[in-house]
Amino acid sequence: MRYTQLTIGRTFGIALDHGEEFFAQLTAFCTEHDIRAGYLPMFLGAFRTVHLVGTCEHIDDPEGPVWSAAEYHHVEILGSGTIAWNEETQQVAPHVHVAVGERDHAAAGKTSHLLSGSVQFVNELYLVEILQPAMTRPKLGAYEMPTLQFGQPDAGHETNG
Numbered sequence: 001m002r003y004t005q006l007t008i009g010r011t012f013g014i015a016l017d018h019g020e021e022f023f024a025q026l027t028a029f030c031t032e033h034d035i036r037a038g039y040l041p042m043f044l045g046a047f048r049t050v051h052l053v054g055t056c057e058h059i060d061d062p063e064g065p066v067w068s069a070a071e072y073h074h075v076e077i078l079g080s081g082t083i084a085w086n087e088e089t090q091q092v093a094p095h096v097h098v099a100v101g102e103r104d105h106a107a108a109g110k111t112s113h114l115l116s117g118s119v120q121f122v123n124e125l126y127l128v129e130i131l132q133p134a135m136t137r138p139k140l141g142a143y144e145m146p147t148l149q150f151g152q153p154d155a156g157h158e159t160n161g
Contacts, residue, residue: 002148002149002150003150004133004150004151006130006132006133007130007131007132007133008128008129008130008131009128009129009130009131010033010128010129011126011127011128011129012029012033012125012126012127012128012129013124013125013126014029014124014125014126014127015122015123015124015125016045016119016122016123016125017119017122018119018120018121018122019048019118019119020118020119020123021116021117021118021119022047022114022116022117022118022119022123023094023116023117026083026092026094026125026127027091027092027094029127030083030092031091031092033129035083035092035127035129036083036084036085036092036134036135037083037084037085037129037130037131037134037135038082038083038127038128038129038130039080039081039082039083039127039128039130040079040080040081040082040083040094040096040125040126040127040128041080041126041128042078042079042080042126043077043078043079043080043123043124043125043126044076044077044078044079044123044124045076045077045119045120045121045122045123045124046074046075046076046077046119046120046121046122046123047072047074047075047077047100047117047118047119047120047123048073048074048118048119048120049071049072049073049116049117049118050071050072050073050075050077050098050100050114050116050117050118051069051070051071051114051115051116051117052069052070052072052098052100052110052112052113052114052115053065053066053067053068053069053070053112053113053115054066054068054069054070054110054112055068055070056070064143065143065145069115070110070112072100072102072110073102073104074102074103074104074120075100075101075102075103075110076100076101076103076107077098077099077100077101077117077123078098078099079096079097079098079099079114080096080097081094081095081096081097081114082094082095082135082148083095083127083130083135084135084136084137084148084149085134085135085136085137086136086137086146087136087138088138088139093137093146095113095137095146095148096113096114097111097112097113097114098111098112098114098117099111133150133151133152134150134151134152135148135149135150136148136149136152137149
């Protein structure tokens with residue numbers, strides 16, 4: 001387990017409009033407002049098209065990550081996530097999960113990691129900035145999974161419990 005106390009900064013309400021791409025707009029917002037870390041306590045709305053991590057194929061390594069995408073259309077969404085800094089790309093690295101309901105399938109639900117989404121009508125987000133500690137998402141472990149880290153990797157700010 002890793003943990004640390006967070007010092008929060010600004011809180012924003014954001015509305016993404018019809019046709020906008022979720023991650024492109026979130027990244028642009030963070031860049032414009034110099035946000036390197038934060039969290040999305042919740043967001044809601046609809047996506048015209050959404051890509052979630054998932055597959056219908058056999059998974060050779062059930063302990064490993066799934067990198068393929070499942071595509072859905074015209075879904076209602078509820079989600080949350082974290083935002084950390086990617087030192088390699090020098091931009092924010094959001095980690096977002098959503099629950100979606102397919103409108104044309106009696107609101108049948110799917111839940112997974114969000115890969116992309118094109119807004120239908122509107123998405124309403126709340127973003128809380130984290131000032132301290134620095135939050136990064138380096139690729140770690142045998143699977144090279146982007147993994148949330150607190151503090152600078154060499155600065156000793158991480159708190160473990």
